[in-house]
Amino acid sequence: MRIDGIPASPGYAEGPLFDLDQPPAGYEAKTGAAEEKAALEGAIGRAVGRLAALIETADGDAAGILEFHIAMLEDDALSGPAFAAIGSGQAADAAWRAALDGEIAGYEASDQDYFRARAADLRDIRDQVLRALSEDSAPAPPPGAILYGEDIAPTRFLETDWSKGGGIALKRGSAASHVAMLARSRGVPMVVGLDIPAGPLTGAALLDAERGGIVFSPSPAETETFRQSASSFAGRQGAARTFLTEPAVTKAGTTVRVQVNIAYPSDVDGIDISTCDGVGLMRTEFLFGKTLPDEETQYHAYRKVLEWAGDKPVTIRTVDAGGDKPVPGFTVKETNPFLGLRGIRLSLARRDIFRVQIRALLRAAIHGNLKVMFPMIATPDEYSQAAALFAGEQAALAAQGVAHRLPPLGIMVEVPSVALAPEAFADVAFFSIGSNDLTQYVMAAARDNAAVAHLNSIRHPAVLRLIAAVAAFGQEKGIPVSLCGDAGGDPAAIPALLEAGLRDLSVAPAQLAMAKAAIADVPV
Amino acid sequence: MSASAEATVLITHAVGLHARPSVKFTKLAKSFAAEVEVAVAANGPWFDAKSIVKVMAAKAPKGTMLHIRAKGDGAAQAVKALVDLVQRDFDEDADHARSA
Helix, strand or coil: CCEEEEEEECCCCEEEEEEECCCCCCCCCCCHHHHHHHHHHHHHHHHHHHHHHHHHHCHHHHHHHHHHHHHCCCCCCHHHHHHHHCCCCCCCCHHHHHHHHHHHHHCCCCHHHHHHHHHHHHHHHHHHHHHHHCCCCCCCCCCCCCCEEEECCCHHHCCCCCCCEEEEEECCCCCCHHHHHHHHHCCCCCCCCCCCCCCCCCCCCEEEECCCCCCCCCCCCHHHHHHHHHHHHHHHHHHHHHCCCCCCCCCCCCEEEEEEECCCCCHHHCHHHCCCCCEECCCCCHHHHCCCCHHHHHHHHHHHHHHHHCEEEEEEECCEECEEECCCCCCCCCCHHHHHHCCCCHHHHHHHHEEEEEEHHHHHHHHHHEEEEECCCHHHHHHHHHHHHHHHHHHHHHHHHHCCCCCCCEEEEEEEHHCCHHHHHHHCCCCCCCCHHHHHHHHHCCCCEEEEEHHCCCCCCCHHHHHHHHHHHHHHHHCCCECCHHHHHHCCCCCHHHCCCEEEEEEEHHHHHHHCCCCCCCCC | CCEEEEEEEECCCCCCCHHHHHHHHHHHHHHHEEEEEEEECCCCCECCCCCHHHHCCCCCCCCCCCEEEEECCCCCHHHHHHHHHHHHHHHHHHHHHCCC
């Protein structure tokens, strides 16, 4: 029986099941309020002592989490309501549980993922003290076990010996939890959001934390398939480690620049800048969520990424709303949005909103090596209008004495008119091929329609011929050409892209190592 | 002595005033004798900046304008030190950039 869930830390684990949700032993009530208070004080002290001992062996991330737990436990504001309840006659365990459950409910009600994920930390803090009260220690799982249950406490993760393998399968949990972060950094496979049936489960299970799923009572055929996937994953991980830290070079010794695509400023927190040649595409749609972003918010988001990249280039794309990415208060409802008011067309139609983004970009440019590109350009006039807006805002900032710099301005090549007649764009600073949109427009097959997915292939000769034409034009005129669509990180497409003349690809951070490995196999 | 000080600062740290940043924030606040409070709106509610439980309860994500006020000995120094800490992203970039 296979149950699907959400991968929180990639990998594979095969092993015996271990139930995380075994209740702690009961607490024996004391004879009076003073004794109950003393019992709770002692239990909090023992829990803090245990955490302090764990910190001794923890690395940076884990130590930070444990310090947070200790700071919470040592704060009278957390235990105050529990001591007050004991004063009015409650037992220590019930008083502590009620006080903490109130805090936990507050966290669970938050509309922010990050804040909601802290509820797991509060439950951990609650249970550590409850265990200390009943002087109970949690049973240890057997080596290599798959731990399953509602959720897992960070301390439980840190106390578990992962050296013999094993994994985590949770009904709830979150990829944003502290445990998920720890699991990723230690390579422990973890899947969350699994609809695991109630009741005790026994025997072995197969945890697939690459696609996200668990198989209970597997058949020999399921086990065989699973082991092949696990071995293939291990092989790819090994190759990734070898290639990730090296520059990308083909079999013939040709150097290829490999940059990364990011969607959120925080994406760069998980990337070592020395493993890539910069940011080939920073999307800015994330800023345009429920409300339109102000200039300060945008400026700080751009600045963070520029400072992270240092001297390496960061190519920021002006907002590409519309199409399959509607924004309330900005985009318009259309019957055929992929062919409608999206990308630069929308920005030029809503100049009040576009100018805010332009000012934030001009100001952020002084903090690094910024390049800016416009999405969905179809005619040279659109580029000229956008460039004129940059010049206008630049003059306004200069008049106000605000520090700024005009970055090189380039265009996305995704509308076939640009790829067919690139000579009209000889004065742009650079081209970046958006292969997803270019392919869908050349093949007249919507990206979001599975029924025509078979038509959406970048390796169709018509698409590759256009890419080769743009690469040749760029080379002739000295205009840099890169590609930032999904194809750039697809090992099956990379040989054709390099043969078409591209030497600059931008890929999802998770594909960086695989893309470099695929490049090394290409004979050009 | 009735020294008092007040300031606002934009939170730019990716996760806001949560977990690890709040540990650093409250530790620093506790190093001053002055009474220190924080709020996410100019008219409050105000939370005790020396209590991590209260600071977490302020739920201040990235992009929040954090209001800080202090009263008593070293009020100005306390507000300045806390504003600096928030502006330095809680000193997390250097020791946190390569994790997660």
